[in-house]
Amino acid sequence: MITASLIFVISLATLLQFSISHCRSILASSRKVGLSDRVREVAGIDGQSSVAAEDFRRLLELVRLCPERGDDQSEIRAVGTYYGALDVFGRACRSIIPSLAAWTERERQSCSYFAAVALDRRISYSRDLLTQQGGDRL
Amino acid sequence: MQLGPFDYAFWLVGFLLEAYVVVCSFYRRAFLRYIPLTIYMFIVALVNGGQYHIIHTYGLRSSQYFYYYYYSDSLLFILMYLVVIHFYQQVFAEMKVERYIRGAAVLLLAATALFSYIVVHDHKDHLTTNFVVELEQNLSFVGVVLIYLLWGAILKLRETRTRLIQLVLALGISYSATAGTYALRNLFPDASMLRWVPPIIGVWLPLAWAYTFTRVSEESRLVTARLAVGTR
Numbered sequence A: 001m002i003t004a005s006l007i008f009v010i011s012l013a014t015l016l017q018f019s020i021s022h023c024r025s026i027l028a029s030s031r032k033v034g035l036s037d038r039v040r041e042v043a044g045i046d047g048q049s050s051v052a053a054e055d056f057r058r059l060l061e062l063v064r065l066c067p068e069r070g071d072d073q074s075e076i077r078a079v080g081t082y083y084g085a086l087d088v089f090g091r092a093c094r095s096i097i098p099s100l101a102a103w104t105e106r107e108r109q110s111c112s113y114f115a116a117v118a119l120d121r122r123i124s125y126s127r128d129l130l131t132q133q134g135g136d137r138l
Numbered sequence B: 001m002q003l004g005p006f007d008y009a010f011w012l013v014g015f016l017l018e019a020y021v022v023v024c025s026f027y028r029r030a031f032l033r034y035i036p037l038t039i040y041m042f043i044v045a046l047v048n049g050g051q052y053h054i055i056h057t058y059g060l061r062s063s064q065y066f067y068y069y070y071y072s073d074s075l076l077f078i079l080m081y082l083v084v085i086h087f088y089q090q091v092f093a094e095m096k097v098e099r100y101i102r103g104a105a106v107l108l109l110a111a112t113a114l115f116s117y118i119v120v121h122d123h124k125d126h127l128t129t130n131f132v133v134e135l136e137q138n139l140s141f142v143g144v145v146l147i148y149l150l151w152g153a154i155l156k157l158r159e160t161r162t163r164l165i166q167l168v169l170a171l172g173i174s175y176s177a178t179a180g181t182y183a184l185r186n187l188f189p190d191a192s193m194l195r196w197v198p199p200i201i202g203v204w205l206p207l208a209w210a211y212t213f214t215r216v217s218e219e220s221r222l223v224t225a226r227l228a229v230g231t232r
Helices: A003-032 A039-043 A051-063 A073-093 A098-137 B006-026 B035-058 B063-091 B100-123 B131-156 B161-189 B192-215
Strands: none
Touching: A003 A073, A003 A098, A003 B131, A003 B161, A039 A051, A039 A098, A039 B161, A051 A073, A051 A098, A073 A098, A073 B131, A073 B192, B006 B192, B035 B063, B035 B192, B063 B100, B063 B161, B100 B131, B131 B161, B161 B192
């Protein structure tokens, strides 16, 4: 009984840690990418300010309005799940552990930035499609 | 007890993903770099195919299925250890300590096999589901510890290869979830909800590895320090 309980608690802790790190490794791919003026304009992001944590859902809706690229669905879904979990966790610990709440806020901000980069890529893809269609007609 | 549509769906998705990882490993020319991983996925796909055959021939409640399931699972655990050891070799490649890692791996495998043999020998007259669950729980927990140590080494050595990091983390998630589920099954043997967890974990690993092989190139790099929990 004791061994099983101990194994359960340790496994749960490592599961959380590995899951967070895995999501962060997916988010890391977008960190190096700068946002274009076009996406800032479309998403209503000021030139100087960074993407706000609360923008995630709005950005995701804009992403869904663009034609699918076919290769980014799984990571958008994974980051969406991560954002949802952080949202719940952040709300739960806001009054109890403020430092943890601040950490979740930063993480959610990274998720929003990831969504903005995904939107940027989809807009570029849509433009390429339009250009291609225009070329085909000619 | 019969298998429902969800069981078949999980089985089929898992099987297809496992096959995809094997094909992708060849297609992306990652086979030589990840030989144990590819062989492991290939054998998992074979075992899944065998499982389907056994269920349809003997039934889900048959002793044949019981023994096939747990024996093949134990074999897969041993193969998975080889995958973990291979990851260790990749992470420590520049330190030229392959010989020591191989030695430690052989020792660990021998110790695990000996421990399992002693336990099975002592329980051979009453090889019950509870006992097997406990053995699997212990085996997967050894996996959790190994992966956790490897993750510590990755952070300490500032490993930057995104593909390797994602493969290790996906394996860590899979092992932790498996160990946790077996521990819960040990604590609550009658909890029927736990029946759904192993198929989900079974799909998770090939799904995550398929994603990594498809989307992350071997040349992709990241700053490892940013992945640790609690950092900015």
